[in-house]
Amino acid sequence: MEKGIQTNLREAVELIGIAAVVISLLLLAYEVRQSNRIAQATTTYEIGRDVNLFNELGYSDPAFAALLVELRKPDFAPTEVQAMQVRLLANRFLNIWTIQENAYRNGLLSDQQFALTRTDVTTVLEAFPALIDYWGYVLRDQPGLSDFEVLGPIIEAIRTPTR
Numbered sequence: 001m002e003k004g005i006q007t008n009l010r011e012a013v014e015l016i017g018i019a020a021v022v023i024s025l026l027l028l029a030y031e032v033r034q035s036n037r038i039a040q041a042t043t044t045y046e047i048g049r050d051v052n053l054f055n056e057l058g059y060s061d062p063a064f065a066a067l068l069v070e071l072r073k074p075d076f077a078p079t080e081v082q083a084m085q086v087r088l089l090a091n092r093f094l095n096i097w098t099i100q101e102n103a104y105r106n107g108l109l110s111d112q113q114f115a116l117t118r119t120d121v122t123t124v125l126e127a128f129p130a131l132i133d134y135w136g137y138v139l140r141d142q143p144g145l146s147d148f149e150v151l152g153p154i155i156e157a158i159r160t161p162t163r
Helices: 002-060 062-071 080-105 109-128 130-140 143-147 150-157
Strands: none
Touching: 002 062, 002 080, 002 109, 002 150, 062 080, 080 109, 080 150, 109 130, 109 150, 130 143, 130 150, 143 150
């Protein structure tokens, strides 16, 4: 009888141990999921903040706004200073978009947010055709950027001489 009680007690302790491990794993999975959601929310917030800063620059700095107006013209002929500004702006756009793709690849950006990134690329490409040549310069200087899926429309625009 005592052996039966010991066996039952051992089996009960083993079941409790297994249950504790399963509960611990479930809790860990929940914490990882919550951490991932926080990371995604933080990444999305940072992207929004960056877009807002860019928009603020467009309406608070008349010289920058004037440059953006000029970039809407495919035949824009910049001064030397403007050419440097435009090259840096082109580089900034590419960096923002490739950072967003890296975040997406690493699970820090939702499908929906990455779809917005793709739309942003197309919107900027259509709005500022004078940037195409400058994106070409940046991509020639940094050929590894051509591996980014999000830059496909820009790479296609550079290859298509319609201007």
